[in-house]
Amino acid sequence: AQKITQTQPGMFVQEKEAVTLDCTYDTSDQSYGLFWYKQPSSGEMIFLIYQGSYDEQNATEGRYSLNFQKARKSANLVISASQLGDSAMYFCAMGGKRSQGNLIFGKGTKLSVKP
């Protein structure tokens, strides 16, 4: 069965510093996708970044990058130059068994950015 594990319930980071949010996954599938979503207190899920299992390069989207280590089954999110608006819940998710949107989510990490 597929599983996503996020071991950091909460993280603090100083404004303008970088932070890494951990995510490990378990799957027996060869083809899968890994996603990170941000959920502010308003409740909507905002897509941040995607990594395909066959992608050789780590994904980057602006200040977000995904540190993908396939052998270790980890897909950590790195946020550079943190901003106050980055304070939110962050969810790692895996899709692909049935479709890209049929997602297994982790429990999330609450990131708080300090001024």
Place this chain on the structure above:
Amino acid sequence: EAGVAQSPRYKIIEKRQSVAFWCNPISGHATLYWYQQILGQGPKLLIQFQNNGVVDDSQLPKDRFSAERLKGVDSTLKIQPAKLEDSAVYLCASSVDRVGTEAFFGQGTRLTVV
């Protein structure tokens, strides 16, 4: 581009009552999902539609939950009768379901069962 629309935003009902949530996906998105997010947890998929057919409803509690997507566009999720443990945010999402593309989520409906 208009996003995924959901209504209502909030709903409070008593246990054993029924409730319905509505979702309008992004235009052109063939795939629609309903997720349940209990406080402090990640979302859990309840049901996935491809056009107006059900692709995955393995985690839908079918004794009390039902969902339909008439004409392959709007969708309705119903709970009857509601239990206290159904208190959660119900998120609707849609996608074009191509490799490398993400699902887009609505703002959700926060249900409180008292």
